[in-house]
Each structure stands twice: as structure tokens, then as C-alpha cells.
Amino acid sequence: MTLAELDAHQQQSLAELQAAIEATAIEQVRVRYLGRNGLLPALMKQLKDVPVADRPEFGRRANAWRAALEAALTERQAAAAPRETVAPFDATLPGRWPTLGAMHPVSRIIEDVCRVFARLGFTVADGPDIETRFNNFTALNTPAHHPSLDATDTFWLGDDQLLRTQTSPVQIRVMTSRPPPVRIVTPGRCYRRDTTDATHSANFHQIEGLYVDTKPVSLADLKATLACFARETMGPSVGVRFRPHFFPFTEPSVEVDFSCHVCNGSGCRVCKQSGWIEIAGAGMVDPRVYRLVGYDADSVYGYAFGMGVERIAMIKYGITDIRLLYENDVRFLGQFA
Amino acid sequence: MKVPVSWLSEYVDLTGLTVKDLSDKLTFSGVEVEGIEQVGFDRAEKYVVAEVRSCAPHPNADRLRLCQVFDGTTELQIVCGAPNVAAGQKVCLAQLGATMPDGSKLKKAKIRGVESFGMLCAADELGLSDSHEGLLLLDPTLPAGRPLTDVLPRPDTVFDLEITWNRSDCLSMIGIAREFAALLERPVKLPDVAFPENGAPVAQLATVRVEDPALCPRYTARVLTGVQDGPAPAWMQRRLEQCGVRPISLIVDVTNYVMLECGQPLHAFDYHRVTDHTIVVRRARAGERLATLDNVARVLDDQMLVIADPQAAVAVAGVMGGAGSEIAPGSTDAVLLESATFTAPSVKRTATLLNLKTESARRFERSVDPGLAEWASRRATALLVQLGGATVAQGVIDVDHRHAAPRQVALRFRRGREVIGVPLDDARMIQILTSLGLQLAEQHAEQALFTIPSWRVDLEIEADLIEEIARMHGLAAIPDQAPQSVAVAGADDAGVRAVALCRHTLLSLGFTEAMNYSFLSATELDTFDPRPTSRRLTLPNPVSADYAILRDSLLSQLSGALGRNAARQVEMVTLFEIGRVFWRNETDTPCEEERVAIGLCGPVGRTPLDRRRAVTNEEAALWLKGAVEALATRLRAGAITLRPVDHPAMEPGWATEILLQDEPIGLLGLLRSSWRHQYRINAPVAVAELKLLPLLANVGRVTPAQNVPPFPAVRRDLALVAPRTLPHGEIVATIKKSGVSDLTNVSLFDNFETKGLVQGTRNLGFTLEFRSPSRTLTDDEVNLSLQKILQTLKQTLPVEIREG
Numbered sequence A: 001m002t003l004a005e006l007d008a009h010q011q012q013s014l015a016e017l018q019a020a021i022e023a024t025a026i027e028q029v030r031v032r033y034l035g036r037n038g039l040l041p042a043l044m045k046q047l048k049d050v051p052v053a054d055r056p057e058f059g060r061r062a063n064a065w066r067a068a069l070e071a072a073l074t075e076r077q078a079a080a081a082p083r084e085t086v087a088p089f090d091a092t093l094p095g096r097w098p099t100l101g102a103m104h105p106v107s108r109i110i111e112d113v114c115r116v117f118a119r120l121g122f123t124v125a126d127g128p129d130i131e132t133r134f135n136n137f138t139a140l141n142t143p144a145h146h147p148s149l150d151a152t153d154t155f156w157l158g159d160d161q162l163l164r165t166q167t168s169p170v171q172i173r174v175m176t177s178r179p180p181p182v183r184i185v186t187p188g189r190c191y192r193r194d195t196t197d198a199t200h201s202a203n204f205h206q207i208e209g210l211y212v213d214t215k216p217v218s219l220a221d222l223k224a225t226l227a228c229f230a231r232e233t234m235g236p237s238v239g240v241r242f243r244p245h246f247f248p249f250t251e252p253s254v255e256v257d258f259s260c261h262v263c264n265g266s267g268c269r270v271c272k273q274s275g276w277i278e279i280a281g282a283g284m285v286d287p288r289v290y291r292l293v294g295y296d297a298d299s300v301y302g303y304a305f306g307m308g309v310e311r312i313a314m315i316k317y318g319i320t321d322i323r324l325l326y327e328n329d330v331r332f333l334g335q336f337a
Numbered sequence B: 001m002k003v004p005v006s007w008l009s010e011y012v013d014l015t016g017l018t019v020k021d022l023s024d025k026l027t028f029s030g031v032e033v034e035g036i037e038q039v040g041f042d043r044a045e046k047y048v049v050a051e052v053r054s055c056a057p058h059p060n061a062d063r064l065r066l067c068q069v070f071d072g073t074t075e076l077q078i079v080c081g082a083p084n085v086a087a088g089q090k091v092c093l094a095q096l097g098a099t100m101p102d103g104s105k106l107k108k109a110k111i112r113g114v115e116s117f118g119m120l121c122a123a124d125e126l127g128l129s130d131s132h133e134g135l136l137l138l139d140p141t142l143p144a145g146r147p148l149t150d151v152l153p154r155p156d157t158v159f160d161l162e163i164t165w166n167r168s169d170c171l172s173m174i175g176i177a178r179e180f181a182a183l184l185e186r187p188v189k190l191p192d193v194a195f196p197e198n199g200a201p202v203a204q205l206a207t208v209r210v211e212d213p214a215l216c217p218r219y220t221a222r223v224l225t226g227v228q229d230g231p232a233p234a235w236m237q238r239r240l241e242q243c244g245v246r247p248i249s250l251i252v253d254v255t256n257y258v259m260l261e262c263g264q265p266l267h268a269f270d271y272h273r274v275t276d277h278t279i280v281v282r283r284a285r286a287g288e289r290l291a292t293l294d295n296v297a298r299v300l301d302d303q304m305l306v307i308a309d310p311q312a313a314v315a316v317a318g319v320m321g322g323a324g325s326e327i328a329p330g331s332t333d334a335v336l337l338e339s340a341t342f343t344a345p346s347v348k349r350t351a352t353l354l355n356l357k358t359e360s361a362r363r364f365e366r367s368v369d370p371g372l373a374e375w376a377s378r379r380a381t382a383l384l385v386q387l388g389g390a391t392v393a394q395g396v397i398d399v400d401h402r403h404a405a406p407r408q409v410a411l412r413f414r415r416g417r418e419v420i421g422v423p424l425d426d427a428r429m430i431q432i433l434t435s436l437g438l439q440l441a442e443q444h445a446e447q448a449l450f451t452i453p454s455w456r457v458d459l460e461i462e463a464d465l466i467e468e469i470a471r472m473h474g475l476a477a478i479p480d481q482a483p484q485s486v487a488v489a490g491a492d493d494a495g496v497r498a499v500a501l502c503r504h505t506l507l508s509l510g511f512t513e514a515m516n517y518s519f520l521s522a523t524e525l526d527t528f529d530p531r532p533t534s535r536r537l538t539l540p541n542p543v544s545a546d547y548a549i550l551r552d553s554l555l556s557q558l559s560g561a562l563g564r565n566a567a568r569q570v571e572m573v574t575l576f577e578i579g580r581v582f583w584r585n586e587t588d589t590p591c592e593e594e595r596v597a598i599g600l601c602g603p604v605g606r607t608p609l610d611r612r613r614a615v616t617n618e619e620a621a622l623w624l625k626g627a628v629e630a631l632a633t634r635l636r637a638g639a640i641t642l643r644p645v646d647h648p649a650m651e652p653g654w655a656t657e658i659l660l661q662d663e664p665i666g667l668l669g670l671l672r673s674s675w676r677h678q679y680r681i682n683a684p685v686a687v688a689e690l691k692l693l694p695l696l697a698n699v700g701r702v703t704p705a706q707n708v709p710p711f712p713a714v715r716r717d718l719a720l721v722a723p724r725t726l727p728h729g730e731i732v733a734t735i736k737k738s739g740v741s742d743l744t745n746v747s748l749f750d751n752f753e754t755k756g757l758v759q760g761t762r763n764l765g766f767t768l769e770f771r772s773p774s775r776t777l778t779d780d781e782v783n784l785s786l787q788k789i790l791q792t793l794k795q796t797l798p799v800e801i802r803e804g
């Protein structure tokens, strides 16, 4: 038996298989070549008669022949098999998997915002809802006769205790407990004595940010940080602008507008035709705050910013009534899965 | 605050600026423009004064009148529907061809069969106000045919500005004018306040005694006699009206006018009605009563400052005058004119307690420049001399307790540049500050000292100066740069991340996140859990009774949300909320705690084709138990067990306490059926609430990894019939305690009740797993262990072993 003869057998066997249509004919080919007394096992027994030099090549070709023949057999058998009468897999049937839970849009915004700021090195800080007068007002340079302290605006629980009106007291807690640098964002629930309507809610959520360092920090740094935040949360073409404003705890204080993500600044219903949407309040931390928390006001620099979470959720998702966020109707919440 | 541009331009030249320019300048220098209103009459053509010559009923309509009207050249027939039209009046006529407010041209019309050649106008049709009360009647002496542009108010723009709390000086025309002057680099023009003093020396006419200079650092008084009080001139009335102030009579109008002009509230007392012509500035006596101008009897306390005469209080200082010394139109010819400074906190407190939000209080509670009192007094006096022919007493009473020296603030140039982030040179910073009225007192290489003008009560420290520079230079000049990332060593937010992990675990378990208000009504709480309520935290000043109490549990609201959704035919509701609850502790201190509440209703966990079958109580409770266990596993909290308790919100027999390492951390159960029925829900509703702190305590704990077992396990099934009352846990515990060393796991694979079984029993199937850490167990060894377990079960529990 030579290698050439082996190849000829292979050609022959594949040709025979090709010619066999009926299942019985195919089976006959299989028995003839692969069966217990078939040609291939017989040839393998003759391996010892092959010259020693040719043996490895002979073995390799014989194995390749077997593999090719087996593959062709499987294919022919499948083609010849009677069509099964059972229905095929109906891939349009509903899949079986538990329903997904949907994150509340307020949580989603908080997580998204915190993630953006985390990339810039801000860690998340937390504080209680029940705060002291000092943390919520005094240390934030808010005079006792500022209208925000009125019982018409703030939920007082006693002379000194209140439901925080902003998350800024967390900044005070952090600054009074550790030296600069401080780089934090503070999401959380706040309370103001607003009557509930489409845009107001007596409890709501805020995210504030604070950066204090012993090296110069400027309004330009603040703008760069907020511009990064604007792009990553509202879209790559969204820009920011500052308008001067007043907050007791920052000086200079600014209001922060984002260019409208709906119309790209050309004016639409969402931005009331102005091209801009008011998003946040911000500013450079007032040195009086540094003194109140025990920092050296002359040697530290820093900025702070704050924004309403519900407001951002409403703007981003086009929600027109804040009360929807507290209705817990799963037909609404399910959209945020 | 309303600011008419025509009035504003008296103090600063605004030529060359459009309304948009003005609005932008204000917006980007820190004054928010809330509204822009165009007022006045701006239609030049075809609007004239006309005389109503006669007025007869319309032949075909009761409400209409048929008028003959003379327009200066011809007599026209006009149909008019205004009820106040009458012969002899001078009225506003729109002639044919006149442009109407909607832009159309007025045409000849036939009204109920009668032709009409023009229209007689009401104020709203002229664009002057919203009033459609009737025809606008003109001065009867005006000649017919005169263009209305000569007669009616000229067109004007009125800005509605939101002034930030720190800028009391901007609550005035002159304050806004100063802003423009600085922005435009144009001068401020102040009115002349000179007048002759022809009366007796003021000291002979009046006395002022300030008993509490801490609350009243300055009090000035002038006495004016022979004032002819009457209507103020039309221009003054118009300006007051444009600013939303109702004109009354000259004396009162002048005080209001000067307040709007310069920001100093003034008060005119009827000189004759101030006893002994003596003013005493003192604190009220506790319980002292005073009827204020609005005719409300006010009860004062001893912190409130009043203006009094020797007999009684005549005004609440800086807030509102008393009815007793009120100047009614034309009621007096002698005035004691008060122009004083009252401190902000005091006025704020008084106005808030009395709930009096007056224009005067609004200015004082944000601090009024004490330097302004004398100027404002002179200004008002000059106007009363000019417009009311007043004779002014010689001199002024000026009780002045101010600190003498004006404030000085230093600016370090470098700090200014560092904080703003714009490379401003020193000269530019000085120029901005001096344009705002600050005076350069000293200049050094690295810093400068500025004297602050008295009206800028808000400028106290360097940062305030930096803000002025930033806003006047323009925030648009701040360059765009790349954001910096700064890593802070030691900063840690593991606690916040643990809460996030809890949230995401529940989301991945299929629960949707709910969010409820922190407040709710007593009724809602009571309906859910009617146990004693003494530890609840009730708000002293709730927005409404619906939001009167801070929640002491998340469960009532979460249950309500489950119920509402189920009532809206949502087949399967799975909700959770992470939130804070509040209560008063034993010492009445308000406390708070973070919790997680989880709830479900409907065929949770079933495949889509298996959701019609009714959900049993056990099924609902076990699904929720499984969720809690999965949560605890994910949070590495430790083993959770449930122990039956009684709870009024829960179905009897279906309430349990959640124990974590034997410590109670929450509640799990099925809501009682009577609660469910208010939402018409028949299926069980399972809820749980857990304290978050113990649940999250071990989130970060690292446990060393274990190798996978090297030898195979051998499993044996065990079926038994047990009384329904015998807990599964007890059987498992007994199996584990039978002393078999290689038993590694016991798991339930079957639990059913069949008709064939004895009443009150159930069939339980367990898979027992045996495995040795050191070798492959033989069948004989495992059979021996199983026999031992069966033996123990038979001996200790009332169970029947079902053979193979």
C-alpha cells in the first residue's frame, strides 16, 4: 500500500458517499469504509507493512481521511434524514427572565453627577437631614435676619434644630473635621417650606460641591469644572455661562446657565427662547466661612456650587411636573429601567 | 422692583442704549430682569381728543348708544357700548384708518343696522392699562382734534428687577443709576436739594429723644408748615403708579417718591397730632397696642422699636405708621418729617412677627445707608417746598449715633487676579472700584486701600471688592480651560458606596426604586399603624395637615404605593425605597435613621405563562424573604432569620421580626387584609423594612477565598411527613445535629400537602449532601450516616419517614 493508493481510496470513498442519496446507501458506504471490517480499519492494520520512513505520513493521511469522511457522512445523513414533524423553536415567544428594577430618576441623576465629579477627584460626603442652626446658616455666613431663616421658609424643629434647607451643612461638617484640601460633592435631601406645585416640593434633593485648597483656585477653575460636568451630563455641545448673583456663603457668587441641550442655544420652548437654562448656583467660598470653620482665610482658596436634582431630572428627561417624581407610579418609573 | 426707564434716565444718561442693551447690562452685572413692560401711548396717527356732542339710545340695541362726536373738524356718528358715555365729555377717538391693538386698520362699520364712523376708546384699547371699565375720560378743557400723543402718557419701558438681598442700595432709581453709571462710565446726576429755611428754628418746634440708639443709629426730623396738601402733580402720580404705588396726596406721595428715588423710607407725621411735638424712639412695652395705618390693632412686644410721643406709640419704627397720626389727604398743613435709620435685624423681626411686608420694612430689613437719611430728608423737603409751598423750619434735628469713620477695605491685587482667574492689571481693578464710588485712599505696590461709600453697606471685606471687579469687568471674560483633577489623600466615601450597592442589588433583584415625601399626615400613619404616637416628630409649621408629621417608618408610604399601583391594574409590583425616618427619643431629641423598605404584590418570580394562578400567602412572604436574604448576602451582612411577632399593620400570623446575627433589625410580613381592601387587592402584599446601618456594617469586609472541594459529594434524598405546625427549620436543625460529620448540606426540594396525607400534615423532601475533605466516601459510609440521621429524626420529632 502506497501513499498514492491511500489517496485514491480517499477520493473513491468520498465520491461514493456523494453518489449515495438514500439513507441505506449512505449506511452502506459507512460500513464499507468505517465499519468494523471496513477498509480504513483494515488499512490501519497494514501500517506495519508500510516502509518505516513513510509510516508517520501514512498515519497522518489516514486520520485526515477518517475525519473528512466522518464529517461528510454526518452531513449526508442529516440531509437524508426524514424531516421531523415537531415544530421548530418559535423565537418570538416571550423570553423568561425576571423583570428589571428601575432606578428612580432622582437617584440616577445623583449617581450620574457623582460619577462625573468622581473622575475629577471629588468624593461623596453625607450628613444628617436634621441639622443645627450653626451648620445650616451661621457657619455659611447667613445673618440671623436673612429671610431664609424665617419659619415661613424653614422647618424648625426647635430653637437650634431644623430640617436642612440645603446640603451645604455637610460642607461645614467636613471642613470643621479636616484640614484643606477638601474636594467633595454632597448629594442629599433638603427641605423648604414650599407649597407643592408643578415645580416646587417641600422636600427635594440637592447636590453641592466644594473644593478648598491651599493653592490658588479661581472662578476659571470653577467654570472649567462645571463645563466638564455640563458636557458629560447634558451633552458634548452644552456650554456654560456665569451671571453675577448673591449667596451668603460665596463671594463672588454666580448663577450658572447651561446652553440649552434641546435647541443648542438657538431658543426653544424648554429654554423659554433664551437658549440658556439656569442650572446651578456657585461661587468662590466667602472668607467669612473659612473663619467660621477655623481655616486660615488668607491662605486658602476655594469654590462651591449647588444644584437641584429634581430640576436637572426634569430638564434632562423632559418631566413637566415634579410631583410625578414622588407618585411612585411604576408605569412612570419603569421608563428609567 | 419696578424701574421706569424714563425716570431712571433722570440720574444717568442712557442715550444710545436699546431696551435689550439695558436688560443685558443689568443681567450680567447681577440684577435679574424678571420682566420688561412697555407702557404709555405710542400710536401717533388717527387718535385724537373728541367731544361727545350728543348721546341717544341705539334704535336696535339696549346696551348701545348712538353718539354724535366732534373730532375738531367734523361731526361723526359713532356707536358706543361704554356705559359711562355722556354728552359733553372729552374722550379718546380712534378715527377711521387708525391702527388697532391687533394691527388692523379701523374701518367704517354697521353695528346693529346703524353706521359708525370711528371708535371711542377705553384705557385697555389704548394700551394704557388692563382696564375696560368704560371710556377713558379726558380733561374737559382739552380742545377737540388735539392728537392723543400730546395728551396721554408717553411711551415708556418699565423693568421689573429682582434685587439680590445684599443690595438694598439698588432698591432705588439712584441705586440702579449708579450701576449703569459705572458700567457705562458716565456720571450720576443727583437732583438739587436746596430750599430756603424761613420758619422758626426747628429746636423750638420739636424734640427728638432716641432711647435705643442700638436699634436706631440715626434719626433726623424737619418741620414744615403751610403745606398745601392736595393731589400730587400728574408726573409724580404716574411714576408712583408705574412703580406699583397708589398715589394718595402730595405729602404722602412725596415721601413715597423719595423712597423709590433714593431708597430711604420716610415718614410724615401730622405735626399737630404729635403730643408736645416730641418724638421718642423707644422699645414698645410688652403688650403695648397700636392701631396701624391699615386699621389693624397690633399687639407689640418689648423687642419691637416704636416711634412714640410722650403719650403713646405713633408708629412701628421702619415698618408702618399708626392710624392716629396718619396724614389723610388735605388733613393738615404741618408736617414732622422723619428720615431715620433703623437696624435691619430689628425691623426684620418686627415685620415678620406682625406679618407686615411694607416697602419701608423691605428696605430696612436689608440695611439702609445711615448716610442717606439727611439727603433724603432734604430732597423730600425741597419737593414739598416746590410743589406744596411749604415753609421750612430752620435746621434739622439729627440724632446721629453712627460710627464716625467710613469703612476702609484693602485689596491685594494678586489675590484679585487669583480668585477671578483673569489677568487684570492693577489699574483696571482700581478703575472699576472707583467707578462704583469707592475712593482710592492708599496705593502700594501689592495692594490698595479703598474708602467705601456709605451707600454700599454690603462691601465689608476684600472678597466683596473682588466680586465687584469680577462682575463689572464681566464674567464672560473668564477663560475656558481644561478641568483639573485633584486627588485628596484620606478622602473616603465607602459609606455612600455601600448604600449605592444596596440600591443596585435591589434593582438587580427586580425591585423598582420608589421615593416618597419625608412628611405625611397623622391619618395616614394612624391608618397603617395605630400604636401610641408620642414619639412621632411633628412639624411645628407644616405646609399642610397632609404633611404634618415626619415619617417614623417607610412602610406606610411604600405600602400605599404598592396599593395604588395594584389598584391601577399593574399585575406585579415590586418596589423599594431607601430613606430616612425620624422620631423623638426619650429625652425628646429629634433623631433620624436610614432604612430600606421592600415590598411586593402579585405573581413575583413566576414565568410569564404561570401568572394567573392565585398567589398564596406563603409564596408572597417567601419571595420577599428570599429577596432580603439575597440582599444580606450581597452586602455580606450575615445570616438573616425571621421570628414571629405581632404587628398591628400585619396579617395575624404573618408578621415577623428580622434578626441579623440575633439582633432585631427590621420587620417582614404580609399587610393585613383590612388594609389591602381599601385598594381592592385580594392578593397578599408582602413588605419588609430594615435598618440600613447594621445591614451595611460589613460591606467592605474581605473573607479569604476557600479552595473548591477536591472530592465528590454523595447525595441522598429523604422524604418525610411532618405535622404542618412543625417548622422546616427545626427539622433541618435536627438533621444537622444528628452527629454525622460528613453532612455538608441539607436542602429542601419538595414541600406539598396532598389529599392522601393525614389532615394537618405536609410532605417534605430533602436532599442531603455528604462530602469528606480527605477522601471519596463509599456508599456504605453514606448509608450508615443516613441511617443515623433517620434514627435521630424518628426519636426526636413527630415525623414519619417515607421510604423510597
Ligand SMILES: [Zn+2]
Binding pocket: A260, A261, A262, A263, A264, A265, A266, A267, A268, A269, A270, A271, A272, A273, A275, A276
Ligand atoms: Zn432651547
